[in-house]
Amino acid sequence: MIFLLLTVSVLAFFLCWNLIPNQKVSNVTGVFFAILSILSVLAMMGNFKYHFGMEQQTIVTRTEIAPVKQMMILKQPVGTDGSEQAVIYNKKASQKKPTVAKPAMDTKNVIKENASKNQLVTKGTYWVYKNDFYKALFGFAQKHELIKQTKTFEVENGVLVMTPDQAKQFGAKMKAEAKAMQKNPKMSDAQKQKLTKKYAAEFQKASKSTIYGTTFTKSCS
Known part of the structure; x- marks a missing residue:
């Protein structure tokens, strides 16, 4: 609307100043539309530069997410000091290609473990x-x-919350453990799942990796 108001006020100023025969009326209406044109320009400048007519508002949204390969969320430190991180996750459990949330000038990624549910709080x-x-x-x-x-x-x-390198190490370890479990025919599926979770917990607890010259541990809460 501001563009329309500016266009109409400039056109009206021109018409009033040049086409109205009564000098007094011409001056009054011309000055009015001239002031309106100036105010429109100032309002536009104030909106673009100082957010005139606007206010800050905080909005919180929550969406469910799913682990990659049903058991892990991946994090990758970004930058020279590793203070920022990209997060790799699934928006849905059936998702084939994971989603990558990259940090930006206006966006910070944080991982909070041991929560009640898997979700993204923005x-x-x-x-x-x-x-x-x-x-x-x-x-x-x-x-x-x-x-x-x-x-x-x-x-x-x-x-599991780990870096891509840790995920590769974990995958190799799980393959080795799977071969070992296959050699034990007496082990039930429930026992195998329990043992897999045990290996995962032990790996998660022990996982450490030196990145960008600093010790980067699993926890980043």
């Missing part, structure tokens, strides 16, 4: 319009803008 702060009037006035000029957000990946107890 807490974002946005510039939003104060009311419908400002939204109608500036909506076509500038949309809602993300300021910053934190993505917290909450994972259940028993879900």
Whole structure:
């Protein structure tokens, strides 16, 4: 609407200033539309540069997620100091290609272990319009803008959290353990699953990897 208001006020200023024969009326209406044009330009500049008509609002969303290969969430440190991390997970259990959540200037990824359920909690702060009037006035000029957000990946107890390198080591270990279990025909499926979980827990507890010159452990809560 602000663009339309500016266009109409400039056109009206031109018409009033040049086509109205009564000088007094021409001056009054011309000055009015000139002021309206200037105010429209200032409002546009204020909206773009200072978010005039907007306010900060924090929005929290929760969505269910699933582990990769039914048992792990992967994390990969990013940057020279490893302070930021990408997180690899599944949006659905049936998903074949995992989703990669990369960190950004306005986005931080955090992993919280031993949660009650596997879910992604996104807490974002946005510039939003104060009311419908400002939204109608500036909506076509500038949309809602993300300021910053934190993505917290909450994972259940028993879900492994590790780097891709650790996942490869774990996979190799599980293959070796699977061969060993196959040699024991008396072991039931329930016993095999229990033993697999035991190996996973032991591996998770002992997993350590030196990355970017620092010791990077499993826990990053």
